[in-house]
Amino acid sequence: RYLGFYFNHQLNFYEYVQYYLTKAISIVCAMGMLGNLLRGLFPEQKQLLYRLCVVPIMTYGFHL
Secondary structure, three states: EEEEEEOOOEEEEEOHHHHHHHHHHHHHHHHHHOOOOOOOOOOOHHHHHHHHHHHHHOOOOOOO
């Protein structure tokens, strides 16, 4: 692991993608527990949480 990236001998990003995909999925599942038990979150709130919590994880180091 170097600067948040996982490298292997072939220098592909398979482990990096798997790790951060799992992290993003767990955040999305945790988002489902937020809100009212009957209605949940409003669509605007879900979109805001997604943009603030999931998008930064998936786009970190994207320019590499």
